Amino acid sequence: MNAIVKVENVGMAFETTKGSFVALKDVNLQIRTGEVVSLIGHSGCGKSTLLNLIAGLTLPTSGVMLCNGREIAGPGPERAVVFQNHSLLPWLNCFENVYLAVERVFSARDGKEALRARTNAALEMVHMGHAAQKLPHEISGGMKQRIGIARAFAMEPKILLMDEPFGALDALTRAALQDELIGVMAKTGATVVMVTHDVDEAVLLSDRVVMMTNGPAATIGEILDVKLTKPRDRLQLAHDPHFAECRAAILEFLYQKQMKKAA
Amino acid sequence: MTTATLSTALDQGLEHVEPAAVTADAVKSGTTSVTPPVASPAPRGPSLGERLGGFMRRVIPPFLGLALVLGVWALVAMKSADFPGPGKTFDAAVVLFSDPFYSNGPNDQGIGWNILASLKRVAVGFGVAALVGIPLGFIIGRFAFMNAMLEPIISLLRPVSPLAWLPIGLMVFKAADPASTWTIFICSIWPMILNTAQGVQRVPQDYLNVARVLNLSEFRIITKILFPSVLPYMLTGIRLSIGTAWLVIVAAEMLTGGVGIGFWVWDEWNNLKVEHILIAIFVIGIVGLLLEYLLLLIARRFSYGAN
Numbered sequence: 001m002n003a004i005v006k007v008e009n010v011g012m013a014f015e016t017t018k019g020s021f022v023a024l025k026d027v028n029l030q031i032r033t034g035e036v037v038s039l040i041g042h043s044g045c046g047k048s049t050l051l052n053l054i055a056g057l058t059l060p061t062s063g064v065m066l067c068n069g070r071e072i073a074g075p076g077p078e079r080a081v082v083f084q085n086h087s088l089l090p091w092l093n094c095f096e097n098v099y100l101a102v103e104r105v106f107s108a109r110d111g112k113e114a115l116r117a118r119t120n121a122a123l124e125m126v127h128m129g130h131a132a133q134k135l136p137h138e139i140s141g142g143m144k145q146r147i148g149i150a151r152a153f154a155m156e157p158k159i160l161l162m163d164e165p166f167g168a169l170d171a172l173t174r175a176a177l178q179d180e181l182i183g184v185m186a187k188t189g190a191t192v193v194m195v196t197h198d199v200d201e202a203v204l205l206s207d208r209v210v211m212m213t214n215g216p217a218a219t220i221g222e223i224l225d226v227k228l229t230k231p232r233d234r235l236q237l238a239h240d241p242h243f244a245e246c247r248a249a250i251l252e253f254l255y256q257k258q259m260k261k262a263a
Numbered sequence: 264m265t266t267a268t269l270s271t272a273l274d275q276g277l278e279h280v281e282p283a284a285v286t287a288d289a290v291k292s293g294t295t296s297v298t299p300p301v302a303s304p305a306p307r308g309p310s311l312g313e314r315l316g317g318f319m320r321r322v323i324p325p326f327l328g329l330a331l332v333l334g335v336w337a338l339v340a341m342k343s344a345d346f347p348g349p350g351k352t353f354d355a356a357v358v359l360f361s362d363p364f365y366s367n368g369p370n371d372q373g374i375g376w377n378i379l380a381s382l383k384r385v386a387v388g389f390g391v392a393a394l395v396g397i398p399l400g401f402i403i404g405r406f407a408f409m410n411a412m413l414e415p416i417i418s419l420l421r422p423v424s425p426l427a428w429l430p431i432g433l434m435v436f437k438a439a440d441p442a443s444t445w446t447i448f449i450c451s452i453w454p455m456i457l458n459t460a461q462g463v464q465r466v467p468q469d470y471l472n473v474a475r476v477l478n479l480s481e482f483r484i485i486t487k488i489l490f491p492s493v494l495p496y497m498l499t500g501i502r503l504s505i506g507t508a509w510l511v512i513v514a515a516e517m518l519t520g521g522v523g524i525g526f527w528v529w530d531e532w533n534n535l536k537v538e539h540i541l542i543a544i545f546v547i548g549i550v551g552l553l554l555e556y557l558l559l560l561i562a563r564r565f566s567y568g569a570n
Contacts, residue, residue, distance in 0.1 A: 087469040091491040
């Protein structure tokens with residue numbers, strides 16, 4: 001098995017004013033090269049925490065995190081992150097936002113022209129070449145997230161981490177961006193870990209769906225293999241029995257086994 | 264703040280003249296053509312009357328305010344023997360501004376020279392304050408230790424009137440001119456330090472996370488993330504300090520003498536030319552307004568839209 005990321009017995013506790021809060025406990029997960037994994041669970045179950053741990057933005061309080069056989073000691077460009085709120089720098093235009101990332105990763109071996117070409121290619125890939133010279137506040141929320149995705153893919157990361165990438169978008173824009181992402185993932189064969197709380201999104205995009213139990217001290221409850229051929233088409237999937245099965249399994253986990261008590 | 268409301272009111276007032284004229288044309292051509300009048304009620308916006316009404320609502324109140332001030336002023340002047348009315352002041356202003364740049368020795372110079380002398384002191388004191396205050400603000404904002412160390416000192420010194428520092432300036436520099444510049448330095452440095460520090464502390468965590476994921480160099484972090492993100496805060500600090508600096512320079516010059524609008528006011532008081540004092544009040548107000556408006560324009564350039 002060709003695992004790029006290994007999470008072994010990882011626990012995460014946060015120090016708060018009321019004492020220590022255990023967010024994650026005994027998490028074990030392996031992510032293989034080229035696969036798309038979704039993390040799903042109720043809010044507060046620590047799925048974003050797990051993603052931040054893989055990104056290296058936070059470090060675990062116990063256990064081991066490995067990327068390519070080396071311990072994850074901090075963030076780095078080989079683990080690109082698409083943030084939920086796009087996090088584009090508002091004073092740079094779309095081209096410059098992507099170029100900043102491209103320059104950081106490839107300036108050692110590419111010249112200026114090649115770097116510009118890479119940036120333009122990334123923008124074209126998400127169909128945003130026309131907005132290259134626009135500032136982030138001049139484009140819509142969906143377009144901003146496209147730029148965020150372009151920035152992450154342009155870095156040619158070993159693994160791409162997405163924290164609810166479409167969570168802040170309306171349903172139609174979200175569907176359009178999911179289709180876009182399916183296309184980009186097919187083209188690049190990227191390894192992706194994605195946090196979501198949208199059941200359809202998880203089944204549509206992933207090879208495996210990792211379902212997490214409720215926090216505190218959340219861990220992995222079940223892992224579901226999605227055996228649907230790629231590339232997938234959302235209209236055909238609507239009538240696919242396996243799609244319905246996967247959906248039902250996740251819903252069952254979320255609303256029966258891990259029913260969130262009404263607050 | 265008054266600058267902004269006043270100028271936007273004027274802007275909008277001016278913008279409204281043109282559309283009103285256009286609709287007037289449209290109405291005329293509509294009546295001369297043969298099209299039935301029933302067919303086109305939809306595309307027309309607010310009517311000419313409404314537009315004119317809007318324009319009037321924006322323009323009339325400020326004019327009314329001005330007229331009120333002039334009226335009260337004229338009334339007071341009528342009752343008092345010493346106090347010059349608007350007419351007399353206006354005549355004096357015409358004489359004064361017909362030759363603003365004469366120079367009869369150091370104690371008798373045109374009002375233009377006096378204003379420029381004050382502006383020069385403000386520019387120097389303010390510039391040095393920016394050179395010291397902005398880097399200091401960055402340091403305080405970035406390092407909690409420095410913040411904890413310097414915050415009590417700043418809190419203690421900030422409420423002190425800058426004029427209290429004037430004797431220290433006179434002692435150190437042994438001259439009046441650098442001493443008044445020194446008070447400007449003191450009064451402008453606090454807003455710059457505090458606003459810059461606040462800006463640095465408020466750099467959104469998201470942007471810093473981007474920097475961490477990209478693993479940007481410290482130089483890149485400063486030029487591409489910290490500086491642009493702090494700039495609006497810095498400009499607010501600059502705007503606040505130039506406002507105070509312009510307030511303080513008048514008082515400082517009254518105490519130190521020499522060429523400058525503040526001392527000019529005092530000099531005219533000694534000459535009992537009250538109309539010149541009134542003119543000076545207007546001039547100081549207008550220059551202060553212009554300074555603030557200029558900085559507002561710069562700040563708007565760097566506000567990056569809604570984000």
